Amino acid sequence: MKHPGARLRAVIFDLDGTLVDTADDFIPVVQQLREEFGRSPMDAERIRSSVSNGSRALVALALDLSEGDGDFEPWRQRLLTLYAGILGSHARLYPGIEALLTQLDTQTIAWGIATNKPREYTEPLLARLGLNPGSVVCPDDVIHPKPHPESLERGCRELNCAADETVYLGDHLRDIQAGQRAGMYTIAAAYGYIEPGDSAARWGADVVAPRSEDLQELLFPEAERAYA
Template sequence: MLPAPKAILFDLDGTLLDTAPDMAAALNRVRAEQGLEPMPFEAIRPHVSNGARGLLGIGLGITPDDSGYEGLRERFLALYAEDLAVHTCLFPGLEALVESLEQRALPWGVVTNKPGELTRRLLEALEITPAVVVCGDDLRRAKPHPDPLLFAAGKLRLPPNAIWYIGDHERDVVAGNAAHMPTVAGRWGYLDGERPIESWGATVVIDNPEDIAHLLSRADQDATHTETVDAK
């Protein structure tokens, strides 16, 4: 059971925004510079939530321990920054959801491991204005540590257990659970297949962004029912 929230926080890549096309394009530009053929989009998409480290791992077979990693990481991020909002958009159903949240004065925000400069440029380019944004380099520790979620809760001036956190990666659920936030895992995101989504320990697993509205409606009904019973 999910309690009616006083705010909702979203992961960014693979949850709120479909950034995979632009990130895949940047990876294939790096591959081209290395004399490699482009990778199929379908092979890249599941790894987008793992950021530059995950993409360079599957695209170039390198890790942060390799000597050339940092240079290639900087090149990938530079290429991505050049065209970070060409094909990126809200996932279907989320524009309407965001509008409904704003109409009901329910604050919403973003907690992501994406670097702050890229995150804020992207949100500005898409004219998206969350109430709070916490990025991967804003604090000393990023997800799966709960610190970014707790920081966001503090900025919203709400207890963590009054906020839903919605994500598409196990680290999102781990961070949310550690912060004592109800967690929602979405199947529409960039699932990397490492562990089944049902095993992450989320409060609820949903298939589509439209399901968030159904969860909110159900939580509101449960809250109304509880208030009615308590009043008797």
């Protein structure tokens, strides 16, 4: 897709690993889960790289269980209970994001979030961080979560913009697939939670952001930026 350029009307972000670094909430939760399961702590960076895959993937990683195991769901619920107890305690915006959001507001460009994180965890996190996006689409709101484009199509309706006027950013292949299927310009957040052996360069995004600090320039090429 071609960058909307001066026609840019909205930016939609994935949440965990793209807009907000939430890994430091999940790392102690996974370590505690392992302790309760009778296992020693695991490498924190391995946990960090899996955060975008959700609670099921984290339980599978932490306890070496599969969803077909009878005790898988009770352990997943335990992980979610532990997470709810510290939700947002260590989460923070990635570097450069606050300035980017300020620029979007200054240029009256709408912004929203399309996430596979359930609303019961998304809303408290956003409130704790003081974020007020124009649209928040969670899996609770759609029939088909990402990589289906439904979340992004709903986001466009709520932000009153067309897909070709919108940029979508995400740190997982499913984000880029969803953005492409919706007809949006896509940016792969290579600074996010990338599994070992994977690479954002392989996802086919229109452009890759190595650092969160690069997003402002990628969204607003020099000739179109209102200010540095």
